[in-house]
Amino acid sequence: MGSEAVRPLVRTMSAQLTALVRSRIVSGAYAPGAALPQDALAAEFGVSKIPVREALLQLRAEGLVDVFAHRGFQVRSLTQDEAHEIFRLRLALEPQAIARGAQLAGQLERQSTGAAARELHQALEEGRREDAGDLNGAFHLALVVPARQRLTAEVLQRLLTLAQRYVRLHLQPTGRASRARREHEALLAAWMAGDAAGAEALASAHIRATYEDLIQVFGAHAERT
Amino acid sequence: MGSEAVRPLVRTMSAQLTALVRSRIVSGAYAPGAALPQDALAAEFGVSKIPVREALLQLRAEGLVDVFAHRGFQVRSLTQDEAHEIFRLRLALEPQAIARGAQLAGQLERQSTGAAARELHQALEEGRREDAGDLNGAFHLALVVPARQRLTAEVLQRLLTLAQRYVRLHLQPTGRASRARREHEALLAAWMAGDAAGAEALASAHIRATYEDLIQVFGAHAERT
DNA sequence: TGCAGTTATATCGTATACGATATAAGCACA
DNA sequence: TGTGCTTATATCGTATACGATATAACTGCA
Numbered sequence: 001m002g003s004e005a006v007r008p009l010v011r012t013m014s015a016q017l018t019a020l021v022r023s024r025i026v027s028g029a030y031a032p033g034a035a036l037p038q039d040a041l042a043a044e045f046g047v048s049k050i051p052v053r054e055a056l057l058q059l060r061a062e063g064l065v066d067v068f069a070h071r072g073f074q075v076r077s078l079t080q081d082e083a084h085e086i087f088r089l090r091l092a093l094e095p096q097a098i099a100r101g102a103q104l105a106g107q108l109e110r111q112s113t114g115a116a117a118r119e120l121h122q123a124l125e126e127g128r129r130e131d132a133g134d135l136n137g138a139f140h141l142a143l144v145v146p147a148r149q150r151l152t153a154e155v156l157q158r159l160l161t162l163a164q165r166y167v168r169l170h171l172q173p174t175g176r177a178s179r180a181r182r183e184h185e186a187l188l189a190a191w192m193a194g195d196a197a198g199a200e201a202l203a204s205a206h207i208r209a210t211y212e213d214l215i216q217v218f219g220a221h222a223e224r225t
Numbered sequence: 226m227g228s229e230a231v232r233p234l235v236r237t238m239s240a241q242l243t244a245l246v247r248s249r250i251v252s253g254a255y256a257p258g259a260a261l262p263q264d265a266l267a268a269e270f271g272v273s274k275i276p277v278r279e280a281l282l283q284l285r286a287e288g289l290v291d292v293f294a295h296r297g298f299q300v301r302s303l304t305q306d307e308a309h310e311i312f313r314l315r316l317a318l319e320p321q322a323i324a325r326g327a328q329l330a331g332q333l334e335r336q337s338t339g340a341a342a343r344e345l346h347q348a349l350e351e352g353r354r355e356d357a358g359d360l361n362g363a364f365h366l367a368l369v370v371p372a373r374q375r376l377t378a379e380v381l382q383r384l385l386t387l388a389q390r391y392v393r394l395h396l397q398p399t400g401r402a403s404r405a406r407r408e409h410e411a412l413l414a415a416w417m418a419g420d421a422a423g424a425e426a427l428a429s430a431h432i433r434a435t436y437e438d439l440i441q442v443f444g445a446h447a448e449r450t
Numbered sequence: 451t452g453c454a455g456t457t458a459t460a461t462c463g464t465a466t467a468c469g470a471t472a473t474a475a476g477c478a479c480a
Numbered sequence: 481t482g483t484g485c486t487t488a489t490a491t492c493g494t495a496t497a498c499g500a501t502a503t504a505a506c507t508g509c510a
Contacts, residue, residue: 011294011295011471012294012492012493012494013493013494014493014494015294037461037462038461038462038463039460039461039462047494047495048494048495048496049462049463049494049495050275050493050494050495051493051494053279053462053463054278054279054282054493057279057282057283058282058286061283061286061287062286063376063379069236069237069240069462069463069501069502070236070237070461070462070463070500070501070502071461071462071501071502071503072461072462081375082375082376085374085375085376085377086376088321088377089318089376089377089380092317092318092321093314093317093318096313096317149310150306150307150310151288151307151310151311151314151387152310152313152314154288155314155380162376236501237462237463237464238463238464239463239464262490262491262492263491263492263493264490264491264492272464272465273464273465273466274464274465274492274493275463275464275465276463276464278492278493279463294471294472294492294493295470295471295472295491295492295493296471296472296473296491296492297491297492
């Protein structure tokens, strides 16, 4: 998920830091609300503040970080409102985009999507849960065929990244992995067959299932508090 | 449209430059494909490269600028593919978001949306076409009630900004202003009345009408070339 | 003791300076 | 005269340095 569209711009320090800090936020290593002092991060990474600032500004554009002028950056907090928005947006965009992807995909894209699915499922079987979020995002994104739907893929990539924190936090314990796998396989089969309508319906159902699990957790949490 | 969500972060140089360069790109003053050399811009604005870089990176995140490591920034080119994506995404998101906005809006939001509509129409009557794009975007965004749908509004704001260049370039000459005004007024009336379903349908029709005008121009252009 | 005003400090935002990279110019050679 | 390599140059990316801002600590007064 840390991919930067066109060129491998990952040679620059800013881009490396962007990927690193993003993964720490998504994984929870940098907790919601935590301050991100520029000098401290720069010292920790052995660089100056400038690439740190550029990375944090990029993450702000992605919605993972808040910035207050002259008061610094902090990890964006999690809110139920944002969770609802993320999944409403995904439901509005992703099924259609995947349907188009099913039509646009050539031989090459089918191969890489298949590879992404295998990587994801292998990681899940090996219990590498820390990789699951990124690999799940990569699989979902591959279904869109990013090269042929650049803007759509950019928007969706951000939404998938934003969704990760909520899924990690709230749905990790529940036993949804095996159900998600079945949903993925049905979706992938329709997509590979070029069945746009079928892929769209299955994608919609898959996203909605995750969304409803999340809402249920919210409800349970509300009762407890 | 140059609004920066939460705090008036427009005190910092980067933010001012972001707004300035954005408006120059959207207005066409910086043409598609044009190079954006950091040193030259810094000299022109009387600042150092650092706030210039931060502004350009922000605009890259917004999709108005491309960057190639060690080769610099340039204004993103216009493509038919992107135009299709922008309007497909808007159609998928905006009507729903406006329907929700119609439900969420309180007295305050109704007032500011009404004000945005008046500003837009006044600018059109006075022939201030250079302001029309921003004001149109502000009106569309107000219908969403950004304060209550933060992420959705952020995504839509970017799409509206991206759309501006295509609309300016291709639909300026055609006499759509008066039809757009009628569509706006019907939409606003439904929205003000809290008629979510009506607002959704009218928003969808309005966006689709613009989209179809654009497609027609593309077709005409394809014939000529 | 509590509060308003003032000063001190830490962090931020940006200017300056410099090493690194990619492209363009120049050169030797075929 | 054209082609592959070397060198030169312009621009980029980042380190260092410093002035600006917001918050926190402090002081005097009610």
